[in-house]
Amino acid sequence: MTITSASPQARPAAGRLNSRRVRRPWVGRALGWVVMGLVLLVTLFPFYWMLRTALSSNAALATNPTSLLPVDASLNGFRRALGLTTRQESLEQGGFGATIDFWRYLSNSVVVATVVTVGQVFFSALAAYAFSRMRWPGRNAVFAVFLAGLMIPSIFTLLPNFVLIRDLGLLDTLPGIALPTMFMTPFAVFFLRQFFLGVPFEIEEAAMLDGASRMGTFFRILLPMAAPAVSTLAVLTYMTSWNDYLWPLLVSQSDRSRVLTLALGVFRSQAPAQAPDWSGLMAATLLAALPMLLLFAVFARRIVNSVGFTGIK
């Protein structure tokens, strides 16, 4: 795969093109930036709104709903989200009275998401290799079956999986939450296979000619070349697992296996007389998103570095 780090914006120095085209790329680029700017604004504003609401107090929110700055600013939202207020205090602030074991929920989420991501990405990559790099009898048929799995709506497997997890005695445990997605998802296999198909085979073939095993070329050649896709998949899987709501809701019965999204759901549905604890909810959201942001920052760098890798033509 040849991807250079040279910017695609480099224009050829040919003079005869510049005179005809120099204005149009400039306008196009400006327009592009305007669109990009709009998208960035719309993307970011709700996050700002979350921050602003988290720093406001609930009572003031009702009377002053649209001020761009926090109203009646205080850190109480965050204190409620972290479980640092007493029940009395939190009821007075418009929150609800239950206790929040924030750090435990956080660690539960981390464990589940990590196990699921590592397992799913790795096992799916193995399978994708088999589907794209090897010919064997029945390959296309088996892949079609895997692909068919993409179409199974999640609600379809929800109850039978729930009963299965119960029968395995894993209800209200973290492995119980992780198991169904820990091995593979059809999407992961599909995604990686599509990607592997686009990667030229010569390097691996050369290695195999030199006597390397399939496993060896998989680890030492294909995976590094596929690092952008694998990293992307890993990040996506982590996020999906982190944000999963309905399945953990059914499996988890108590604090010991409760993950962060459930805690957020708890904020939502506690609702004294149905008005949500907006500032607490938004504070909890921000706290929950923070690990994801840090994670992405780390992985984003990896992806950029991998993109700079040059291979042999």
Added chain:
Amino acid sequence: MTTSHAGSRPTRRRIPRLRGDARNLPVAIAFLLPATIGFGVFLVWPAVRGIWLSFTDYSVFAPGQFVGLENYRRMVDDPVFWSAMNVTVQYVVINIGVQTVVALLLAVLMQRLTRSMWVRGIILSPYLVSNVVTAMVWLLLLDYQLGFVNELLHAIGLDRVLFWGDPDLVIPTIALVNVWRHLGYTALLIFAGLQTINPQLYEAAKVDGAGEWASFRRITLPLLRPYLAMVLIVTSIGSFQVFDTVSVATQGGPANASNVIQYYIYNVAFTRYDFGYASAMSVALLVVLSVITFAQYRMTRAGQSDVN
């Protein structure tokens, strides 16, 4: 790629060939084993069980009795089921239509304008947040009374819009809220595909005098086809199964205007305890998704790669 004679058996060196080769089978099985276990136990077995359940009147607590096609007959006569399918299709069309077009635009912009990690990070950030939270923050932003958007409209002099409460607007609202959330993710997927296009092709096109639009149409789109196809298939399947937003924001209302099929199935299963009927509807949804996937796969020829 070195060639070999068809049917020749290497005698001096082990030269693996990309041909139908039964000797690959044991290695292939080794590679496939963990994924197949997961697939079989947590996808296939529940699916089979789900299909079986659709022919029974299973109600969570008591083992079900076989009732044949009764659930299916009930489904055909059920106006709420058809309304749910209708509502869901509308949702998917708006959601996927807007999302794919804008994501493609965004991916190209990211590719051409800036590789900045900041930009990519920002664009992806809504995906970090769960559906539950997305729904909550947009409930607040689009609220009739407290919402910032409505205040803005009011300030400009327009009428306030009942985003969540108007039966005609609620589906487009949910669709666009989910576009907000998934845009970055979709753009990222397409972006990953854009990475594999050889930049020298673009340079060559420039030398030949092609403008942005022409190189987009002639180079980007065709080479991107497998990825676009994959993105389209996967996102439309996911879109059909919209649930979290409806569950948090509208609970299927007002007056069933946002009662999408997955939510209806969930209600029938977990609040009315009629798993037999819920399974039957899930089977119907499965059939619909299969048809759509097959059609998309064929139409976009996603199985072929255009790398040449």
Added chain:
Amino acid sequence: MRKHIIALGVVPALFALAACGGGEPDENSSSTGGAEPVELSYWLWDANQQPGYEQCAADFTAANPNITIAFQQYGWDDYWTKLTASFVGDSAPDVFTDHLAKYAEFAGQGQLLALDDLIAADNFDTSVFADGLIDPWVFTDGMTYGIPKDWDTTAYFYNADMMEEAGFTAEDLMDLTWNPDDGGTFEQLVAHLTVDANGVRGDEAGFDKGNVAVYGIGINPSYDVTGQMQWANFTGSLGWDYLDENPWGTHYNLDDPGFQKTIDWFYGLSDKGYMPPAGTFSDETPTQIGSGKVAIGTNGDWASSQFFALDGISIGVFPGPVGPSGQRASIFNGLADSISASSDHQAEAWMWVQYLGSSACQDVIASTATVFPAIPSATDKALEAFAAKGWPVEAFSSYLDGGRTFLPPITVNSGEVYALVTPALEAIHLGQADASSLTAVNDQLNQIIGE
């Protein structure tokens, strides 16, 4: 690559960690003398009431040191999903707060423990509870499945300053009458309280119903067949009841012309501009009144603390108006504690339930001024506690004195009933249909509950 081999090692390590973390032993209080330590799980949905019940639990454990109570609170929306999941998963709570509209399904499926033998064996006196509270907890099989905790009614909270400005006194409010034809003095009140953006009241000339600043009456976004949060005070004073027989009726009366007229009248208040149109508010009446955009709102006594906590707004309460039947009326709902049939500690669970149903605990609840406990002496204490806080809640108990109280409709297959009626009512408020559409719904309901 090396990092993948490390990953291979990490996966099982994390797994083991998770499995171990999930299996930590429960804390057992070992200093209990002879009896084996038992931990009972107790579920409830109202976070406001949790402190009171935790106090009860502390008192209970002091008297029975080997039994501790572990509380689990889920919000209303999640509570029933989690409960069902727990029945299915064989991890049901030992004791939980139960609701009349929901318990029939559980009882029918054998998930609840029948309490009659236990009541007889311990000579538990069920007559201490207020009249009519324990009877609905007797299922179609004749067995009792819940011990009453508290009861609630609905009334109208109002913004006292707006009421004064509009020129109404407390006596006026107690004398309100209503009928489905012209709304009686109740509608006059609501119309006068409604103020449009130009300061014109709803009953004055030039009232602009498209531009209302303050609605006379708010509406809770809870559409269901009970009408508890919206119109039950009215339909109940018609001389009409939901079912031919309540509980366990087999025939709904939503096709009754008087009922349908009432429904049309009620939702029609929005068309007149006195009530917010559908979807205007997504929160309940406390928030609506708190926003200053609504003058009156109905709600149950359980919401008192939300209303009285509203900053800068003084709140009054008045009961439902007197209707054509000559009485004022309110739904009379009673919660109870049920025991799961699958509980491993049925004897201890029963002890806890008895305690919950005793004066000792109900007096504690009374003192928290959150709800009205089921035992009349505790109710009196609760009224005193409310009064001590300066919260005028006599309206809620006024129905017991010459008014009419009635149960919410209790039938089998309540889930399906709700699923049919809720969208139908929403459609009426949205103007997509009128109340005559309920006749067709009624036929469907009869089929569902008549089975």
